[in-house]
Each structure stands twice: as structure tokens, then as C-alpha cells.
Amino acid sequence: MSRRYDSRTTIFSPEGRLYQVEYAMEAISNAGAAIGVLAKDGVVLAAEKRVTSKLLATTKSTEKMYKIDDHVAVAVAGIMADANILINTARLQAQRYTLAYQEPMPVEQLVQSLCDTKQGYTQFGGLRPFGVSFLFAGYDNNFGFQLYMSDPSGNYGGWKAGAIGANNQAAQSMLKQDYKGDISREEAVQLALKVLSKTMDSTTLSSEKLELAEISLSPLGDVKYQVCSADDLNKLLVKFGITQPTEES
Amino acid sequence: SIMSYNGGVVIAMKGKGCVAIAADRRLGVRGHTVAMDFQKIFEMGPHLYVGLPGLATDTITVAQRLKFRLNMYELRENRRITPKTFASVVANLLYERRFGPYFVEPVIAGIDTKTGEPYICNTDLIGCLNEPDDFVVSGTCVEQAFGMCEALWEPDLEPLDLFETISQALVNAFDRDAMSGWGAVVHVIEKDKVTVRTVKTRMD
Numbered sequence: 001m002s003r004r005y006d007s008r009t010t011i012f013s014p015e016g017r018l019y020q021v022e023y024a025m026e027a028i029s030n031a032g033a034a035i036g037v038l039a040k041d042g043v044v045l046a047a048e049k050r051v052t053s054k055l056l057a058t059t060k061s062t063e064k065m066y067k068i069d070d071h072v073a074v075a076v077a078g079i080m081a082d083a084n085i086l087i088n089t090a091r092l093q094a095q096r097y098t099l100a101y102q103e104p105m106p107v108e109q110l111v112q113s114l115c116d117t118k119q120g121y122t123q124f125g126g127l128r129p130f131g132v133s134f135l136f137a138g139y140d141n142n143f144g145f146q147l148y149m150s151d152p153s154g155n156y157g158g159w160k161a162g163a164i165g166a167n168n169q170a171a172q173s174m175l176k177q178d179y180k181g182d183i184s185r186e187e188a189v190q191l192a193l194k195v196l197s198k199t200m201d202s203t204t205l206s207s208e209k210l211e212l213a214e215i216s217l218s219p220l221g222d223v224k225y226q227v228c229s230a231d232d233l234n235k236l237l238v239k240f241g242i243t244q245p246t247e248e249s
Numbered sequence: 250s251i252m253s254y255n256g257g258v259v260i261a262m263k264g265k266g267c268v269a270i271a272a273d274r275r276l277g278v279r280g281h282t283v284a285m286d287f288q289k290i291f292e293m294g295p296h297l298y299v300g301l302p303g304l305a306t307d308t309i310t311v312a313q314r315l316k317f318r319l320n321m322y323e324l325r326e327n328r329r330i331t332p333k334t335f336a337s338v339v340a341n342l343l344y345e346r347r348f349g350p351y352f353v354e355p356v357i358a359g360i361d362t363k364t365g366e367p368y369i370c371n372t373d374l375i376g377c378l379n380e381p382d383d384f385v386v387s388g389t390c391v392e393q394a395f396g397m398c399e400a401l402w403e404p405d406l407e408p409l410d411l412f413e414t415i416s417q418a419l420v421n422a423f424d425r426d427a428m429s430g431w432g433a434v435v436h437v438i439e440k441d442k443v444t445v446r447t448v449k450t451r452m453d
Contacts, residue, residue: 095317
């Protein structure tokens with residue numbers, strides 16, 4: 001239709017749309033899904049790994065989850081190269097705050113700061129937007145556990161449960177149906193894994209194709225970011241009835 | 250002189266499979282003692298400590314800036330930093346201010362958790378690394394500290410013996426310096442644990 005308004009990020013179309021931002025969101029809807037669920041004692045992030053080849057030798061421990069600071073982690077959906085830049089930016093922003101104020105950066109401020117960066121690429125510079133959506137999971141002293149979703153436009157929102165990446169609309173409506181307020185972390189894990197398994201393309205599910213991470217408080221009161229090991233993840237999948245236990249004959 | 254405005258001394262020593270780092274606790278304004286609980290040794294990892302004697306404001310600022318760089322390192326590399334690498338980070342941070350330096354002369358002590366190797370080093374205020382095998386000293390009573398360490402240190406001291414040696418070296422050195430003293434804190438770092446002790450000293 002209005003193809004003449006595609007090529008530059010910094011102009012509106014007559015209908016008031018930013019095509020480059022929308023095309024960026026298209027790129028993300030082809031990427032592996034990620035789901036976040038807020039519980040009363042933590043935040044859970046679950047993601048689908050798009051494992052393309054068994055020859056792939058992963059050097060990093062996780063593909064879709066990253067720690068930004070001790071009290072904040074993100075799940076990523078979209079172009080990984082863009083994500084790496086933004087993750088590094090987020091890490092620097094969190095450290096700069098800590099250097100100035102000698103306390104951890106509040107989660108919403110971190111999200112806002114990163115989204116301000118993303119917004120800059122939709123208004124000036126003539127550069128394309130980042131093709132990444134994030135799910136931020138974190139804890140701070142003022143607002144407790146929080147979950148935020150952000151997209152390439154730089155918009156963000158606080159959510160009780162959210163989904164990004166492939167089939168995110170289906171996942172989001174499933175979460176809306178099944179989410180109950182005041183759930184525990186274990187119930188949140190169950191919900192996240194259940195919804196993720198239903199919206200994933202692959203027929204067989206195993207811990208090779210999934211990643212699970214949680215933000216919670218340790219008994220001493222400091223925030224912990226833990227990635228679930230492959231064995232534990234397999235056990236959880238069996239426990240919640242998502243996969244059948246392996247037959248022992 | 251700027252380096253002796255606040256006063257203070259830090260010593261580190263190598264032992265058998267362990268290192269110790271110790272500092273006095275005085276914070277003064279020229280001759281006037283203002284605090285007896287001023288922290289000069291900072292933890293940068295479970296087995297890595299840095300002591301920052303010199304101008305107190307720079308002690309605090311350099312410690313904070315080092316933590317910044319250390320956090321970024323651990324997030325990117327997904328592992329703990331080794332003492333040798335950390336020494337390079339410190340040297341780099343100081344040299345960046347070659348012509349308007351931080352007035353601290355750091356002392357680094359740690360154990361490489363992979364190899365179990367003890368490591369100590371110190372730098373001057375613009376980042377020149379010095380990595381001896383025995384002990385390092387820095388602060389307002391370096392001459393006294395060098396003398397004490399040279400006399401008391403011997404190789405392969407066990408952790409408890411190392412604690413005694415470094416404590417005696419530190420306390421007797423700063424007792425001969427007006428600008429250091431008012432209590433001492435000693436960290437003994439072994440492969441699996443770190444013991445912190447405060448030493449009762451003459452409070453003058």
C-alpha cells in the first residue's frame with residue numbers, strides 16, 4: 001500500500017504508523033517464544049530454543065535468558081545480534097546507576113532506560129529499530145517482584161504474565177484464561193511450561209528445546225537468578241504431565 | 250603531601266596455599282583522627298581482596314569503580330575473575346588517569362580458585378604492577394612496613410602462622426607512624442574459606 005513510507009524509520013505514514021517498527025515486530029514473530037509469569041514469591045521466565053542443528057556447540061550457558069544485574073534478568077525474542085547490543089547497554093546502565101547511588105537500579109527505571117534507547121532508533125539517526133522484544137524479570141525493594149514486556153518501538157508495560165515471539169497472541173490469551181492472582185513460584189512454573197508447550201511448534205518436548213529461569217529471594221534476603229538445569233527441567237516436565245516419563249524396560 | 254593527608258597502611262603476604270591482607274583502620278585529616286573504623290580493604294570476589302591506602306575519597310571511589318568493571322566482567326564472561334586479570338583491571342583503571350591520578354596505591358591479594366595458586370601484587374598510583382613472591386606494602390609507613398616484613402616473613406607459612414606474622418608486621422610498623430594505626434583488620438584467604446579478624450592495638 002503505502003510503500004513509499006517504509007524506507008525511513010523517522011517518518012510517519014499517512015495513517016500514523018511507523019512501518020519500520022512494525023516490520024521489526026514481524027521479525028520477532030518468527031523467533032522462538034518466551035513466556036514470563038509473575039508469582040507472589042518470584043518471577044518465572046520460560047523460553048523455547050530454536051535449536052537448528054545438533055552440530056551447534058553452544059559456548060554460553062543460555063541462549064535466550066540473560067542476567068542484566070544481580071536482581072534483573074531478561075528473556076529475549078528476535079534478532080540475537082540486536083539483543084546482544086541491548087543486553088550490554090542494559091548491563092552498563094545498571095552498573096552506572098549502582099556507581100552513582102550505591103544501590104541496585106529499580107527494575108522499572110532499568111526498563112525505561114533501555115526503552116528510551118530503543119525509542120531513539122525510531123525517531124532520529126536514520127538507523128533501523130532493534131528487532132528484539134524483551135521480558136524483564138526483576139526485584140527491587142520498593143515494588144517487589146516485577147515483570148515487564150518491551151517491544152521495538154520502545155513501548156513497555158508491567159504485566160502479571162506475558163508472551164513474546166512466535167504465537168505470542170495465542171500464548172497471551174491462554175495465559176489470560178489460566179492465570180490466577182497470588183500464585184506461588186511452582187504454580188507459575190507449571191503455567192509457563194504448560195502454555196509454552198501448547199504454543200510451540202514441535203511435537204516432542206524435552207529440556208533440549210526449553211530454557212527455564214527464576215528470580216526469587218534467598219533465605220538471607222538477597223535476590224537470586226537461577227537457570228534450571230536440563231535434568232531438573234526434564235523432571236518438571238514429567239511432573240506437570242507435559243511429557244511422558246521415559247519407559248524403563 | 251596528598252598521599253599522607255588521610256594516613257593508612259596496607260600489607261599483603263603470601264603463605265602456603267594462602268594469602269593474607271591486612272590494614273589499619275584510621276581515617277585522619279592531617280593530624281586529627283576522625284574515624285577508627287574506616288574500611289580500606291574491599292572484597293572483589295570470594296577469594297579476591299584489594300586494599301586501597303592513600304587519599305580516602307579516592308579509596309572509596311576507586312573501590313566503587315572497580316566493582317563496576319568487575320560486575321561487567323563477570324556478566325560478560327559468566328565466571329569469576331582471576332587475581333592476575335584483576336590486577337590488570339586495576340592497573341588499567343589507574344593509568345587511564347595518568348595525568349590526573351587517583352591518589353591510591355592499591356594492594357591486591359587473592360587465590361586463583363582454579364589452580365589454588367596464591368597471588369599478591371601492588372601498583373603505584375598510575376598503575377605500574379609489581380608482583381613479588383613474598384610480600385607487598387603500601388601507605389604512609391612503607392619504610393617501617395618493609396623493615397618489619399623483611400624481618401618476619403619466611404616462605405610457606407601456614408594460615409595461622411601467616412596471620413601471626415602479618416599482624417605483628419603491620420602493628421609494629423604502624424606503631425612507628427603517627428598517621429596510621431587505631432586498630433587493624435586482617436583477612437586470611439585460603440582455598441576454601443576466608444577468615445577476618447580485628448586486632449587489638451594501642452589506640453593512638
